[in-house]
């Protein structure tokens with residue numbers, strides 16, 4: 001228990017140190033200026049109280065010698081305090097901007113350090129990331145400001161405690177003693193609020209998801225067609241209401257606590273005023289003493305309340321900020337030496353690889369033993385959910401095998417740097433990205449260095465993917481934004497586009513070719529991975545692309561996944577996956593001769609074409625043109 005508290009205290013101290021380090025490093029000079037202002041404004045109220053008392057006493061005793069000086073000093077302190085307010089507002093905002101920049105830079109550098117997918121798929125990590133992202137904007141500066149606020153308030157407390165002690169030690173003790181229960185109550189509230197923030201994080205994450213869905217252009221078609229607007233709005237509001245119920249519970253507890261504490265302080269102040277006023281009335285003390293008492297009581301209670309409010313306010317930020325530091329401290333999920341893998345000479349091997357996405361989940365790959373020889377083409381086929389894409393993700397080291405290993409020329413890829421390994425792979429994933437960027441950018445993302453070094457590389461990749469004519473014909477050519485959300489563009493090369501123009505959207509097949517061009521930009525990649533590279537293409541385009549891919553793949557190591565068996569028939573080796581196991585392997589002819597699953601699926605597809613081609617069975621008027629060899633309907 002005690003060690004748990006000690007560990008929490010150490011964690012707390014580290015969190016606070018991290019926030020202060022961010023604050024001071026992001027703007028060292030401004031932070032120093034802020035500290036000077038804090039010290040000055042911390043001492044100003046006590047100075048004002050004593051100057052006022054001295055002035056009142058001199059005036060009531062009709063001592064005129066230093067009245068002018070005291071009045072000027074009083075005005076000077078007041079003026080400096082007022083000016084410091086404006087300077088503080090500016091300095092706080094300026095530091096806030098710089099700290100926010102530095103904090104976000106560090107947060108997303110830490111996120112990029114997680115180079116696999118498993119951690120990103122963990123909902124707990126996501127909740128933590130969302131909170132960290134929220135707090136990284138204003139959080140570190142708010143924490144540092146709270147710490148400075150506490151310093152300032154403690155200076156005021158010190159000054160007024162000394163002042164009050166000279167007037168009434170009993171009142172001083174009472175006022176100070178009343179802060180103990182207040183502090184305990186505030187700390188309890190801080191803990192409650194911290195727990196509430198974590199409890200409601202999943203609700204708020206789901207609420208954000210529904211909100212984004214309702215605003216998403218890509219989701220808009222289905223939402224309208226299926227009339228889902230009200231349904232998602234309802235779900236969004238349910239999540240928000242649940243989160244708000246948690247907040248409201250803590251707000252009620254806060255009101256109760258703060259209300260009771262304020263009654264306590266009012267009672268103490270009333271008793272102190274009553275006692276001292278009577279004493280002065282009976283000739284013990286001066287009117288100046290009363291002025292100091294009123295200022296000291298108000299100042300001390302105000303400052304103590306300020307300390308507590310700072311603790312309460314900062315407490316919530318503090319709890320959330322622990323998630324920020326946790327993400328920054330999280331070790332990288334994948335390790336490996338920095339030595340780049342050598343160019344592939346022998347091949348890639350899956351050695352008795354077993355894989356499941358979570359310890360509680362089913363096996364997705366079971367005892368996969370597979371070699372992709374260097375310079376050879378391998379095709380993976382199988383029904384939906386057989387594990388084909390998962391195998392590709394293991395090859396790219398987006399996940400690690402649960403058992404067994406994947407080797408690159410005999411070296412376990414776990415010992416290689418994931419980024420350097422991936423740099424040797426060009427891939428089109430089944431769920432490729434459509435970036436709301438220019439056409440040029442959409443392709444250049446496949447190799448930013450290459451695109452920058454070789455101005456013609458993007459267009460050549462687009463030509464090889466068969467999408468150059470379409471992109472060149474766009475309103476601003478390759479500089480056209482492929483987005484309906486962001487409409488005007490600056491070219492990726494930093495040159496303003498000629499005139500402003502609306503963004504455009506491509507067809508599904510055109511997007512697929514842009515994704516292919518992105519992969520082909522890595523023309524020197526050792527391995528080309530194509531997961532359903534032509535599912536969205538029309539028959540003519542597919543034939544053309546596959547002819548190009550055949551040329552590209554020849555002499556290159558490639559892994560092709562396709563449900564259209566006609567497109568894989570010329571692969572050097574075809575592997576059939578079923579339920580995560582390899583059930584058949586061989587070339588097209590041997591698999592047909594074996595008359596297993598591949599032969600059955602191939603015949604099923606071929607029969608579909610024959611049926612469409614027989615008189616009476618089609619083709620229908622307006623149907624797709626007759627397909628050429630290699631064009632098959634999907635499984």
Ligand SMILES: Nc1ncnc2c1ncn2[C@@H]1O[C@H](COP(=O)(O)OP(=O)(O)OP(=O)(O)O)[C@@H](O)[C@H]1O
Pocket residue numbers: 121357364382383384385386387388389390391430
């Ligand atoms: N990120 C994930 N987390 C948990 N399970 C997953 C994940 N991705 C895939 N799966 C599961 O793994 C199994 C294999 O999926 P995979 O995408 O590898 O199949 P596939 O053969 O590529 O299918 P398809 O032909 O439909 O693309 C499926 O049961 C799927 O539900």
